[in-house]
């Protein structure tokens with residue numbers, strides 16, 4: 001259902017009709033005719049797909065499986081504002097009118113906008129406070145692919161420039177700033193970014209600005225996002241920026257596991273009091289990446305990510321990691337709990353990444369009950385992730401990494417269970433491992449890799465930990481002092 005709603009096809013048809021009226025050599029005319037025949041075959045196929053989806057839509061409209069609950073005193077359907085869910089009509093105006101109507105109801109408990117089954121093509125639009133966006137089963141909001149419809153916004157203050165290119169960035173498909181009490185929920189309806197054309201243009205260097213996320217809420221509070229599917233975002237999928245009190249639960253996030261660059265699942269960025277639970281994430285970059293600004297801009301903005309709980313989450317990330325912290329963490333990241341996390345068929349399980357120039361800190365991070373199932377590297381800490389917004393960063397701004405606790409680390413099919421790459425400038429302090437047993441694929445030495453690490457292991461740890469760590473028994477008695485915390489035993493070759 002992805003590319004078929006592209007409007008560019010029609011322009012091509014008219015263009016070629018005009019060519020045919022001119023003088024064209026025979027072989028070329030033949031090629032053109034062949035091209036047009038091929039094109040019409042595709043076109044007819046597209047049309048029938050659209051009417052298939054129309055038929056499906058009518059089917060759902062006639063027999064809704066679940067009645068839409070009323071979650072606000074006043075509820076509307078998108079069709080009340082002229083919305084047409086045929087996959088080709090542009091519904092931006094309908095969304096804008098609906099949101100404007102709901103914005104008048106704030107003092108009366110706000111309003112609910114129901115998106116019924118169907119395919120609702122739209123350009124980016126803003127939400128409002130005291131609003132519930134409800135996506136019925138079979139409802140698909142489709143982001144328009146033509147980037148000329150995507151407004152630009154200034155770079156985020158804590159990043160100083162677009163993450164990919166200087167200057168302004170594309171806004172998100174669904175956006176909001178300075179809001180309060182926003183709910184996006186449903187019966188597992190979908191927000192579909194149709195990211196394919198963005199990824200292709202990005203790879204071909206045809207975009208002049210940083211791509212936009214699928215859903216981005218900024219400077220907002222009391223946000224609930226639940227029971228929906230987010231699919232094929234142009235860029236990061238769900239980006240809460242400088243928000244407070246955010247709950248994300250029962251959300252499915254999907255993008256191709258390769259060839260979908262930077263399609264992180266959820267990026268809590270300078271956010272406080274965040275819960276992410278019962279989510280399934282399978283994307284082309286990090287499943288979850290906790291951030292707080294980039295180098296000198298993030299240090300100046302000084303807004304940490306704190307009090308974050310991630311639990312009962314399943315992630316697959318073939319090119320990156322299940323759950324990351326950083327690399328942009330210049331405002332600091334603290335008090336994060338990650339539990340009952342299952343990472344499968346991925347490059348890395350969990351990762352903390354930073355670099356000189358970032359400043360800030362990563363501290364008081366607890367990982368409990370992690371399962372790695374066919375993961376190349378299980379636990380990664382990397383302190384030389386050198387990507388900077390510009391030359392103005394301060395190489396002496398060194399991040400602190402401390403009080404990182406791992407408890408109950410299991411799994412199978414892991415190549416390198418641990419790779420903690422601290423450095424002389426950025427040592428990793430007070431790390432602990434308790435109850436770890438990970439099935440490994442290569443019975444080599446040096447698969448529990450450490451450098452510039454201080455900390456301890458408690459009880460039984462498999463595979464055998466690096467010499468940098470003190471070893472304690474289950475009762476808390478010291479068994480063996482570390483040989484040298486500054487031992488460097490990191491090998492990226494396996």
Ligand SMILES: *[C@@H]1O[C@H](CO)[C@@H](O)[C@H](O)[C@H]1NC(C)=O
Nearest residue numbers: 061064075076077080114116
């Ligand atoms: C929305 O549409 C459904 C049919 O799909 C109808 O049952 C319901 O009454 C409508 N609700 C509103 C608020 O118009």
Ligand SMILES: *[C@@H]1O[C@H](CO)[C@@H](O)[C@H](O)[C@H]1NC(C)=O
Nearest residue numbers: 124125126151171175176177
């Ligand atoms: C969304 O709201 C922001 C902040 O008020 C504004 O700058 C932007 O233009 C709005 N975007 C759209 C598509 O209306």
Ligand SMILES: *[C@@H]1O[C@H](CO)[C@@H](O)[C@H](O)[C@H]1NC(C)=O
Nearest residue numbers: 187188189228229250252254
């Ligand atoms: C929601 O939809 C997605 C995508 O179709 C599917 O993978 C997921 O299992 C669904 N979730 C539930 C709870 O039905």
Ligand SMILES: *[C@@H]1O[C@H](CO)[C@@H](O)[C@H](O)[C@H]1NC(C)=O
Nearest residue numbers: 181182221222223224245246
């Ligand atoms: C957090 O947001 C939820 C949902 O809006 C709300 O029910 C709850 O009261 C908020 N909590 C705080 C501490 O504000």
Ligand SMILES: *[C@@H]1O[C@H](CO)[C@@H](O)[C@H](O)[C@H]1NC(C)=O
Nearest residue numbers: 069185186187188226227250
């Ligand atoms: C969301 O899904 C969960 C789990 O399937 C369910 O318990 C909850 O009632 C759902 N919420 C809504 C608003 O449908």
Ligand SMILES: *[C@@H]1O[C@H](CO)[C@@H](O)[C@H](O)[C@H]1NC(C)=O
Nearest residue numbers: 273306307308309335336337
């Ligand atoms: C840490 O975060 C949790 C939520 O995950 C919160 O309940 C707790 O109060 C926070 N602790 C501190 C010291 O702020």
Ligand SMILES: *[C@@H]1O[C@H](CO)[C@@H](O)[C@H](O)[C@H]1NC(C)=O
Nearest residue numbers: 312339340341342369370371
């Ligand atoms: C550990 O997490 C897995 C999911 O990854 C869950 O099935 C299991 O029940 C959890 N174990 C405990 C002791 O909570």
Ligand SMILES: *[C@@H]1O[C@H](CO)[C@@H](O)[C@H](O)[C@H]1NC(C)=O
Nearest residue numbers: 364402403404405429430431
């Ligand atoms: C290490 O951190 C723990 C909390 O995670 C704290 O209780 C302990 O005192 C710290 N130890 C050292 C040597 O700093």
Ligand SMILES: *[C@@H]1O[C@H](CO)[C@@H](O)[C@H](O)[C@H]1NC(C)=O
Nearest residue numbers: 423424425427452484485486
């Ligand atoms: C290890 O490196 C740290 C700096 O990262 C230094 O303070 C410490 O003295 C070194 N320890 C040894 C035993 O060389």
